[in-house]
Each structure stands twice: as structure tokens, then as C-alpha cells.
Amino acid sequence: MPGSTLETPILIVGGGPVGLALACDLGLRGTSCLLIEQGEGLPDHPRATALNSRSMEFMRRWGIADAVHAAGTPDDFPHTALYCTSFTGYEIARIERPAHGGREPIKQSPERPQRCNQLFLDPLLTKLARSLDHVELRHRHCLESISEGADHVIATVHDRANDQRLRIAASYLIDCSGGRSVIRPALGIEMSGSPYVGYFLSIFVRAPQLWKHHAMGKAALVTFVDARGLWRNLISLDGRELYRLGVTGKPYYDAPDQVDAESFFREAVGKDVPHEILSIRRWLARNVVADRYRHDRIFLAGDAAHLNHPAAGLGLNTGLGDAVDLGWKLSATLAGWGGARLLDSYEPERRPVGIRNIGHADISHSSERQQPTHPEIAMDTAAGADARRRMGEDLMRIQTRRVITDGLALGYQYTPSPIVCDDGTAPHSSSTVEYRPTTFPGSRAPHAWLADGRSTLDLFGNGFTLLRLGVGAPQPLTMERAFAQRGVPLSSISIVDPPIATLYERRLVLVRPDGHVAWRGDEEPADSLAVVDHVRGAESSLHRR
Numbered sequence: 001m002p003g004s005t006l007e008t009p010i011l012i013v014g015g016g017p018v019g020l021a022l023a024c025d026l027g028l029r030g031t032s033c034l035l036i037e038q039g040e041g042l043p044d045h046p047r048a049t050a051l052n053s054r055s056m057e058f059m060r061r062w063g064i065a066d067a068v069h070a071a072g073t074p075d076d077f078p079h080t081a082l083y084c085t086s087f088t089g090y091e092i093a094r095i096e097r098p099a100h101g102g103r104e105p106i107k108q109s110p111e112r113p114q115r116c117n118q119l120f121l122d123p124l125l126t127k128l129a130r131s132l133d134h135v136e137l138r139h140r141h142c143l144e145s146i147s148e149g150a151d152h153v154i155a156t157v158h159d160r161a162n163d164q165r166l167r168i169a170a171s172y173l174i175d176c177s178g179g180r181s182v183i184r185p186a187l188g189i190e191m192s193g194s195p196y197v198g199y200f201l202s203i204f205v206r207a208p209q210l211w212k213h214h215a216m217g218k219a220a221l222v223t224f225v226d227a228r229g230l231w232r233n234l235i236s237l238d239g240r241e242l243y244r245l246g247v248t249g250k251p252y253y254d255a256p257d258q259v260d261a262e263s264f265f266r267e268a269v270g271k272d273v274p275h276e277i278l279s280i281r282r283w284l285a286r287n288v289v290a291d292r293y294r295h296d297r298i299f300l301a302g303d304a305a306h307l308n309h310p311a312a313g314l315g316l317n318t319g320l321g322d323a324v325d326l327g328w329k330l331s332a333t334l335a336g337w338g339g340a341r342l343l344d345s346y347e348p349e350r351r352p353v354g355i356r357n358i359g360h361a362d363i364s365h366s367s368e369r370q371q372p373t374h375p376e377i378a379m380d381t382a383a384g385a386d387a388r389r390r391m392g393e394d395l396m397r398i399q400t401r402r403v404i405t406d407g408l409a410l411g412y413q414y415t416p417s418p419i420v421c422d423d424g425t426a427p428h429s430s431s432t433v434e435y436r437p438t439t440f441p442g443s444r445a446p447h448a449w450l451a452d453g454r455s456t457l458d459l460f461g462n463g464f465t466l467l468r469l470g471v472g473a474p475q476p477l478t479m480e481r482a483f484a485q486r487g488v489p490l491s492s493i494s495i496v497d498p499p500i501a502t503l504y505e506r507r508l509v510l511v512r513p514d515g516h517v518a519w520r521g522d523e524e525p526a527d528s529l530a531v532v533d534h535v536r537g538a539e540s541s542l543h544r545r
């Protein structure tokens with residue numbers, strides 16, 4: 001292979017939203033990385049739309065939350081999940097999500113869930129990544145193979161623009177190349193999980209102000225029900241004119257060219273309305289998680305590590321969480337203050353979240369598949385009305401926890417984790433639907449508004465943050481000295497506001513650069529150096545206990 005070898009500390013393979021998010025997180029931390037993407041970097045068909053509050057908190061930290069709000073669904077567009085026979089037929093159930101969308105403050109987060117399809121999100125992440133000095137993006141570069149040395153990984157890459165092969169040597173390689181990763185199989189890493197395989201068609205449609213043509217009103221997710229059950233849905237992508245019509249069924253998947261997309265759309269709406277079919281793609285859904293997230297210097301993130309049916313809207317949101325967990329750990333390791341065990345904590349922290357989220361997607365989607373069918377569901381008869389009532393009750397009971405997952409979004413905890421200090425208390429867990437704030441070690445540190453209008457979450461991100469809470473909080477002098485001694489960046493901040501002190505449960509709370517609680521106590525620890533070493537992933541006496 002002619003030409004020299006390019007060198008980079010971190011090679012990110014795949015410029016989907018997870019690879020881009022990781023590049024942004026690293027770049028904002030001043031850590032150099034190179035991202036290669038086989039395509040042009042412009043999504044041409046819609047995939048993920050629903051960003052949960054946690055993902056929006058990441059956007060906020062990266063400084064693009066306002067841009068995501070502006071590019072996404074308008075604030076007044078309801079995040080309603082509607083079930084009906086067609087837009088001109090019968091309504092069966094309606095799940096409102098008043099805490100989603102809009103800009104009114106909510107209690108649990110400074111950011112409400114926002115709908116912003118990848119068609120709009122990916123360009124925003126690309127723009128941010130391009131603006132960062134430490135990030136290099138190379139499109140039309142396809143990874144072909146990898147080989148591993150003692151202290152580096154070598155990637156062989158096809159530069160499609162110039163039809164040349166090049167070698168890239170990286171200290172770490174992050175596989176963000178999605179569900180069709182060539183890296184994961186090359187490493188012999190299997191995916192395990194549910195045997196479920198779903199066959200789908202995704203029809204991208206433009207239909208300006210569709211809600212003006214029917215009486216059901218605006219809704220973000222519409223599931224159409226007929227005698228066959230729930231096999232078609234319409235997702236609003238921009239709250240204006242763009243939709244994704246999803247159709248389930250192997251025959252459609254096997255022969256997409258023979259599908260009459262026009263008829264599908266007309267049946268869903270119930271009449272002819274102005275529209276344009278923009279593109280049709282087929283896709284396979286599975287609910288699986290990689291058996292390992294790491295192989296020496298190679299890490300898997302996003303769809304390369306876990307795949308799920310998108311019914312619960314968790315794929316991209318889970319992947320963004322992977323990127324955020326990896327970002328500060330890679331930066332700290334390369335900066336020298338991250339200990340030898342820091343990167344080891346990625347898999348035990350993130351794989352359980354992947355397993356839990358993919359498990360939820362599997363349960364919630366199987367409940368939809370197993371929904372009993374009613375041949376008379378669309379009939380204008382007493383039996384039809386009765387079938388709609390019964391199905392409506394079932395859907396409200398079962399589907400609410402599919403479409404409202406605020407507890408999953410904000411309540412995930414890294415416990416047990418090799419770099420979180422267990423304080424011997426019992427976990428304080430959220431349900432799927434409802435988030436319960438807590439500083440239980442490993443949890444996302446809770447949000448509260450500060451007197452100056454910032455969120456507590458705005459205090460976190462650069463290095464560790466040690467919060468002193470309440471009027472009598474101790475001066476953490478030995479902890480501050482221990483962080484300085486180990487060269488670990490620390491901000492020590494006092495918050496006297498009594499409600500925030502109560503919310504935070506302890507007088508001292510140590511928060512990691514990703515916003516998760518690393519340690520808490522009412523007094524300084526007996527051995528501050530041991531705590532610092534534990535949370536930075538270095539060998540410590542706490543690890544030996």
C-alpha cells in the first residue's frame with residue numbers, strides 16, 4: 001500500500017449521530033480525533049426522531065440545544081400518540097404527553113424531550129464537529145479492515161473520492177458504524193438477545209399540513225388499526241409536512257418495488273390529500289446487544305453495540321449515552337489523569353443500560369404485536385364500537401409505558417460500577433414511566449434551577465464538580481488537595497439554596513464530567529486520595545475492598 005500512515009489518538013468509524021456526538025464531545029474537551037464516514041454524511045431518509053430529555057441535556061452541554069429545538073418539531077406540536085382506524089375513521093385511543101415538546105419548564109430536567117429527526121439533527125452535529133479545532137471529519141472514507149498492535153490499532157481505509165487505500169494508526173478505535181458493523185464480527189463479538197426479527201418498509205412522505213384534511217388533530221405518532229391489527233404507523237418528522245409511514249410485513253420487505261405506497265398512504269388518511277412519496281427503504285428490526293463492548297483498544301458504541309425495534313424510541317438515545325460515557329474517559333486517559341482502569345468501566349456501565357433499554361423495546365413492541373385483533377374494529381356497528389372500546393382500554397394500559405419512558409431516560413444508574421463509590425445505601429430507582437431524582441452513587445445528578453437562572457446540570461462537564469450543599473457544608477480541603485495532587489480537574493461549588501440541598505440528599509456530592517454522581521457524603525471521606533483514585537479509574541484501596 002503506497003503512502004504513509006496517518007496517526008490519530010482516536011479513530012471514530014462511522015459518521016452517524018453517535019459517531020458525530022462522540023467527535024463533538026471529544027472536540028469540546030480539546031481531545032483530538034479523526035472520524036471517517038463511508039458516505040457523504042447527509043441522511044437522505046428519515047430514521048430516529050424522538051430525543052429524550054437526557055439526550056437534550058447533552059445537546060445543551062454541547063451548546064446546540066436551541067438549534068435542535070429550532071430545527072425540530074415546533075413547540076406547539078403535540079407529542080400525542082394516537083390510535084385510529086384511519087384519519088377519517090374511528091379514534092381508538094389517545095395518549096397525551098404534556099411533559100414532552102414545548103418550552104415550558106418541567107421539574108425533572110432543564111430540557112424537555114424534543115422531536116428532531118436525524119435529517120435535521122445529523123447536519124447540526126456535523127456542523128458542530130466541523131467547527132471544532134480538534135476534530136477532523138473525512139467523508140467517503142470506508143474502513144475495510146483492522147489489525148491490532150500492542151499500543152495501537154491500524155485501520156485500512158478506502159478513500160473513495162480518490163480511490164486510494166490508506167492506513168490510519170490510532171491509540172483507540174471507536175466503532176460507531178451501526179448495525180452493519182464490519183468491525184464487531186471481525187473481533188468475534190456476537191449479539192445476543194431476543195430472537196425477534198421484524199420486517200419493515202419505511203415510506204418517506206411529504207403532505208403539507210395533513211391535519212387540515214381530517215378531524216383527528218395533530219399527533220406525533222399515529223398507529224392505524226384494522227382487522228389485521230397494528231401494522232402501519234405514521235410518524236411526524238417535522239410537525240409541518242414530512243412523515244414516515246411504517247408498514248410491517250415480510251412480503252412488503254421482500255418485494256418493496258411491488259408495494260403500492262400510494263394506496264397505503266390513501267388508506268391511512270382515508271381519502272385523497274395532496275402528498276408526494278419521497279423515498280422508500282426497507283429495514284430489519286432486531287432487539288439484541290453485543291456480548292462485549294470492548295476488545296483491547298477497540299470500543300463499540302451506538303447501533304454497533306445494540307439494536308432495537310424503534311417503537312420505544314431508544315436506539316439513538318441509548319447510543320448518545322454511550323458516546324457521552326466514552327468521551328470524558330477517553331479524554332482523561334489521553335490527558336494522563338485517567339487511571340489504567342478508567343476505560344475498563346465503559347462496558348460495565350453502558351452494557352447494562354443497553355440490555356435494559358433493548359429489553360424494554362422488546363417487551364413494549366411484543367405487547368403491540370400480541371395485541372388481539374378484532375375483525376369488526378372499523379365497522380359502524382355495536383360490535384365495532386365495543387371492539388374499539390376494549391382495544392382502546394388495552395392500548396392505554398399497555399402502550400403508555402411504551403411511549404412515556406422518562407424514567408428510563410433520566411433514571412439509569414451506573415451501579416455497580418468499578419469507578420463509582422458505593423455508599424452502602426439501597427438504590428433509589430425510577431420506574432419506566434416516572435423519574436425519581438436521587439444522588440444515589442452512579443445516578444445522573446438531579447436538575448434544579450439555580451438563583452442565577454442556570455440549571456445545576458450547567459455546572460457539570462469540565463472535569464469533576466464537588467458540590468457543597470446547604471449552609472453548614474464542610475470545606476472539602478483534603479478532597480481539593482487530593483484532586484490537585486493527582487492532576488484531576490475539579491471545580492468546588494457551594495449551593496446554599498435549602499430545596500437544592502434537600503434534593504441532593506448529602507452535604508457533599510462529587511459529580512463526574514458526564515454528570516453522574518461519583519461519590520457522596522456528609523463529611524469528607526477518611527481517605528480522599530483513595531476516593532480520587534477510585535473515581536479516576538486508578539488502583540486504589542477502595543478497589544481492593
Ligand SMILES: Cc1cc2nc3c(=O)[nH]c(=O)nc-3n(C[C@H](O)[C@H](O)[C@H](O)COP(=O)(O)OP(=O)(O)OC[C@H]3O[C@@H](n4cnc5c(N)ncnc54)[C@H](O)[C@@H]3O)c2cc1C
Nearest residue numbers: 014016017018038048049050143178302303310315316317
Ligand atoms: C425507522 C427507524 C426509526 C427510528 N426511530 C428512532 C427514534 O425515534 N429514537 C431513537 O432513539 N432511535 C430511533 N431509531 C434508531 C436510530 O436511528 C439508531 O439507533 C441510530 O441511527 C444509531 O446511530 P449510530 O450512529 O449508532 O449508527 P448509524 O446511524 O447506523 O450510523 C452508522 C454510520 O456508519 C457508517 N459506516 C458503516 N460502516 C462503515 C465503514 N466500514 N466505514 C466508514 N463508515 C461506515 C454508515 O454509513 C453510517 O453513516 C430508529 C431507527 C429506524 C430504522
